[in-house]
Amino acid sequence: MQIVSKLRERRYQAILGAIIMAVIILAVKPEVLLEGIQRSSLYAVIALPMALILGIVGIINLAHGDFMMLGSYMAYWFAVKSGLDPLLAMIPAMLAFFLIGILTFYALIKPVLGSQELNQLLLTFGLGLVLEEAANLSFTSAPLKLSVPYVSASLTIGDLTFGTFEFVYVLAAMLVFYIISLFLKKTRIGRAARAVGQNPKGAKLVGIDVNKTYLIIFSLSIAIIGTIGVLFAMRHSVFPVMGAPYTMKSFCLIAMAGIGNITGILWYSALLGVSESIITAIPGAAGWADLVFFALIVGAILIRSYQQRVK
Amino acid sequence: MKIWKAFVIAALFLAAASLPFYTGTYLLHTIYIIMMYMSLAISWDMLLRAGQLSFGIAGLFGIGGYAATMLQVFTNINPLICILFGAIMAGLISLLIGLATLRLRGIYFAIITLAMAEIFRVIIRNLPDTWTGGAMGIVLNNAIFNGDVKQTYWLVFGILLITIVLSEVFNKSRIHFAITSIRNDEIVAMSSGIDIFKWLVVIFVITSTLQGLVGAAYTEIYGSVNPDANFSVHYSLLPLAMALLGGIRSTWGPVIGAIVLGLAGEYLKLLMPYGYLIIYGLIIILVILFLPDGIMGLIKKLTQKK
């Protein structure tokens, strides 16, 4: 009886749906599911810091993907200059991007915190453009590729062959999700941040330093996304406008999950990633996979505007 | 005062209309390119006056261009009809997108428009090559007016005039009250009987049609389309920077911004063959931070103090 009543809840329906879908795909084309999960994890880990900024600082960072692009270039530059494993670049990247986050916050974000949404969007849009073009001027628009032998490792089980390095993204997504959740629930700053996200004025009244909270959350998120950039560069080509689609897809996930819903991002990135993988696997349809996120955003907006009217 | 204003406007109009009689080809070409961006900048601003931010100019510009070129290839009718068709198609597509998304406004609408150019590009790439020419695009046999620069100039000037007149209608009629109410306070707007959704859809369609019109004219002038060139971020970015620099929420702000940035852009391109877009990005950031009402706002401030 309890199971039946639990099935009425939307969350459990979604989980059940996901499991059924997974079983079907696993039976027919297991590599599609694996590839989809790896892809989903990458989307999730990129979207999480953006969701954190939007949920707590209340700013849509349209330069989000471009910060990742900077991280990727940094990994490339680090590996070429030092000759070391690019994975090691994660540590300096984290520190560097925390600083970049602080600078960006004071120079650009803080001045528009109280102003209209339109100004904030335009500002981060302008910032993204400046970052892209700065990369373009410094490195040209030609794609760069790191040659790290172990990233193309693959594993074959029976008929099934899949890349193993990509599981780094699964690990990263779980780690980042876990750290963010723990940070928001268990630490003082995290709890303060949640209060600020829900009600900045109220938080101020109870003595929380709202600006400092914004600063920490923003810089922390930039540090995460910059570090993800390093991981990204290990497996993918690096070029100035590589980040833009990820900004868009991250917003798509946030729009579907709802602002402030961190867990939802995991589920919806699974939906996005696996759908894309399925479409990519259909012969002749691969080109259409880039439309999936747009369809999902429009769908989410339609559902939300319908709910708004009924509510 | 009013007679003075009318006189100045008439003089400007005559000067602009008669320009081809005493100007060289290169300058005329530069001016009509600036005029195209000017139309895009004004139309972008018209939507902004209703409180909605669009990053999707390039998408509608590209749709207009593709629709016009495809009709041209399939029917070979008068290019002017093809241009009109391009504008209408951009309007229709914006109608669909507006109906689907404008109930949830603000950031959602802005992001949808941000994705638009890319989405249209993907669709064009994936449609059968026999329709769209695929990644290579389509090259027309002939540019409009056989490439005659004077007639081309008048065509673009005509489009600019339509845009300016519409923009002034937006500022001087009941539309002005509807969009200003919506921008200032949606709740008050509703309480005054304004159907926000309807108004926003209508205004999105009008401004998108204008952007499609410019895009269609552009392809007929250059005689070619391809997915990368016609959906390029340039066509979103430049008009946006021009309107912001000149001063938003007016007709003349974007006009001034287009002249300043259009002329400056010619030099920029020579100075920095690639990567010069960084200047436009910097302009956007600096205007937002330090000059929110643009050059127009600055002029107003300076003249009022005296």
Place this chain on the structure above:
Amino acid sequence: MDMQDNVILKTEKLSRHFWGLVALTQVDIELKRGEILGIIGPNGAGKTTLINVLTGLFPPTEGRIIYEGKDISALPAHIRSRIGIARTFQISRPLVDLTLLENVMTGALFARGLTCPQAIKKASDVCGFMGLQDLDKPVSKLTALEIKKMEVARALSTDPKILMLDELMAGISSDEADEMMDLINKIRGQGISICVIEHVMRVIAALTDRVIVLDWGRTLAEGPYAEVSHNPMVIKAYLGEDA
């Protein structure tokens, strides 16, 4: 039938929840034609929510709103404004990029569908009635009283049958409140039914024919102010348990 015609607006078991929180439960009220009805109650009692639901800012969770004998519960706010339900706001909401006159014009333009010249005429008349001058002033230069009057004028320019005034007297002086009360009585004299939310009891006592007391989203008492103000439950609601 006669009874029905006498009532211009009524609610039937009107409820409104916000994400599980109850703002209004099972509220039944009636507004009679030409009446001034007061709605009072402690902070957070649901007064503004009631007006928001009646004017269509958000739909009721349950229950119905009957206006002129028709169920209008599902109509959006802009339609309700067009059929004759107008309001002012607790915290004034001037349209900052428009002048005083233009603010008032919006109601006439869109709720009444007038042309611009007609709307200018109408808005000037209403402003004259409200005693507003210098109609071309930007709203940033207006005094608190002028902004309040402008809000009433904006509502009146829609030619309403019902006018809902949400804490009109907040932030203005006692003399100014007297002036405003005269105006409200004049508005009633034009046959408009009025619903006032007010904290200033002097105003409620002098102005209203009847009051409804809300507490925790439900109707606590109803009747003439003199009667209700002696109701022990009302006194307790206002003073709190610990008083």
